[in-house]
Amino acid sequence: MATEKVARRVFIGLILLSIALVFWVASPFFEAFFLAAVLAGAFYGLQTWLTRRFRGRRGLAAGLICVGTILAVLAPLASLTAFIVSEIIEGVNFISTTVEQRGLQGLLTYVPGFLQEPAGRMLERFQTESAGVWTTVQEQLSTRGASAAQTVGGVVATTGSVVFQTVMMLIALFFLLVQGKELVAWLESVSPLKRGQTTELLAEFRSVTKTVLVSTIATAGVQAVAALVGYLITGVPVPIFFAAVTFFFALIPAIGAASVCVVASLLLLATGHPVAALVLFIWGVVVVGLSDNVIKPLLAKRGMHMHGAIIFFALLGGLSVFGAIGLLLGPLIVAFFLAVVRIYERDYGRPSTRLGDPGTPPLNKPTVAEGEEWEPTVFHPDGEGRPSH
Structure with a gap:
C-alpha cells in the first residue's frame, strides 16, 4: 500500500499532467483566449459601471461591450475599403473616358514631366506588341494557374483563420466579462500560493495590459x-x-504608421511634386516612424512602474519572439518576473535591517556607568572620535 507521501507525489504529477493536457487542448485558441483575457481586464471598470447602470445585468453589459469591440474593429476597415473601392472606380472611369475621347496618347498629358518620356516609350512598346499581349496572358495564366490558385487558397485560409480566432475571442471575452469575478475567486481558492498572492499577480497583469493598451492607442494618436x-x-x-x-x-506593428506616409509621398511624386514627396518621406520615417519607440515606453512607464529602458526592450523582445501579440506578452513576462520577486521578498525574504522598518529591533545604547549620561560619538575629519557637546 502506498504511503501518504508517495500518494501525494503521484497526485501532484497527475495535476501537472492535467494542466499540460489542458494547455495542449487550448493551444489552437491561445491568441484568442489571451486577447480576450487582456480585453476583459482592460474593460473591467467599464463592465462594472455598465452592470450598475443595467441593475446587475452583467450579460447585457458584456454583450454591449462585445458589440462595441466589433464596431471598433470593423468600422475603420469598412471605411478604408469603401474609400479604396470608390477611388479605384473613379480612376477606372477617368482612364476609360480619357482613352475614348483622346486615345492612349491623351493619358500622357496627366503624367509628370520627368516621367513623360519613359511613359511614352512604354506606351509605344505596348502599342507595337499589343497583338501578342492576349496570347502571352493566356500562356502565363495556363502555366501559373496552379500557383495562383494555391496563393488564393492560402489567402482565403488565412482570412478564415483570422475570422475564426476573432469569433473565439469575442465568445471568450463575453464569458470572462460575465464570470470574471467567479473565475478569479476559484483560482484564488485552488492556487497553492498564499491567500491573496494569486489575486495580486492577476491584478498586476490587469494593470500592465491596461497600460500597454492605453499607451498603444495614445501613441497611435500622436503618430496620426x-x-x-x-x-x-x-x-x-x-x-x-x-x-x-x-x-x-499605427496599431499594426508589422506595418506601422510610417508606411502610410511613404505611400502618400509616392502619391505626391506620381502627381509631379518631388520636393513635397521627399519632405513627407523624411518626415514620415524620422518623426512619425521613430516616435513610436520613444513615446510608447514613456507612456507605459507610468502605469508599469518600470524603467523606460526595460519597457523598451520588453516591447521589442516580445515583438521579435511572439510577433504582434508580443507587444503585450513581452511587458507581461517582465512584469510577472518583477511581481514574483517582489512578493517573495516581502513574504519570504530575510527581515530588513534598515532603521525604521517594522520589526527591526532598536539599536542598543552603549552601557554607561550609573549616574553618567550617554553622549553620541561624532567622527571628525581628522579620524578621531570625540564626544559631541
Missing part, C-alpha cells in the same frame, strides 16, 4: 497627429482620411 501635420504641409489630398488610415495602421 504628427502625420497630419506632414500631410497638411506637403499638400496631400484628403489629409484627414490619410491621418485616420495612419492611426489604424
Whole structure:
C-alpha cells in the first residue's frame, strides 16, 4: 500500500499532467483566449459601471461591450475599403473616358514631366506588341494557374483563420466579462500560493495590459497627429482620411504608421511634386516612424512602474519572439518576473535591517556607568572620535 507521501507525489504529477493536457487542448485558441483575457481586464471598470447602470445585468453589459469591440474593429476597415473601392472606380472611369475621347496618347498629358518620356516609350512598346499581349496572358495564366490558385487558397485560409480566432475571442471575452469575478475567486481558492498572492499577480497583469493598451492607442494618436501635420504641409489630398488610415495602421506593428506616409509621398511624386514627396518621406520615417519607440515606453512607464529602458526592450523582445501579440506578452513576462520577486521578498525574504522598518529591533545604547549620561560619538575629519557637546 502506498504511503501518504508517495500518494501525494503521484497526485501532484497527475495535476501537472492535467494542466499540460489542458494547455495542449487550448493551444489552437491561445491568441484568442489571451486577447480576450487582456480585453476583459482592460474593460473591467467599464463592465462594472455598465452592470450598475443595467441593475446587475452583467450579460447585457458584456454583450454591449462585445458589440462595441466589433464596431471598433470593423468600422475603420469598412471605411478604408469603401474609400479604396470608390477611388479605384473613379480612376477606372477617368482612364476609360480619357482613352475614348483622346486615345492612349491623351493619358500622357496627366503624367509628370520627368516621367513623360519613359511613359511614352512604354506606351509605344505596348502599342507595337499589343497583338501578342492576349496570347502571352493566356500562356502565363495556363502555366501559373496552379500557383495562383494555391496563393488564393492560402489567402482565403488565412482570412478564415483570422475570422475564426476573432469569433473565439469575442465568445471568450463575453464569458470572462460575465464570470470574471467567479473565475478569479476559484483560482484564488485552488492556487497553492498564499491567500491573496494569486489575486495580486492577476491584478498586476490587469494593470500592465491596461497600460500597454492605453499607451498603444495614445501613441497611435500622436503618430496620426504628427502625420497630419506632414500631410497638411506637403499638400496631400484628403489629409484627414490619410491621418485616420495612419492611426489604424499605427496599431499594426508589422506595418506601422510610417508606411502610410511613404505611400502618400509616392502619391505626391506620381502627381509631379518631388520636393513635397521627399519632405513627407523624411518626415514620415524620422518623426512619425521613430516616435513610436520613444513615446510608447514613456507612456507605459507610468502605469508599469518600470524603467523606460526595460519597457523598451520588453516591447521589442516580445515583438521579435511572439510577433504582434508580443507587444503585450513581452511587458507581461517582465512584469510577472518583477511581481514574483517582489512578493517573495516581502513574504519570504530575510527581515530588513534598515532603521525604521517594522520589526527591526532598536539599536542598543552603549552601557554607561550609573549616574553618567550617554553622549553620541561624532567622527571628525581628522579620524578621531570625540564626544559631541
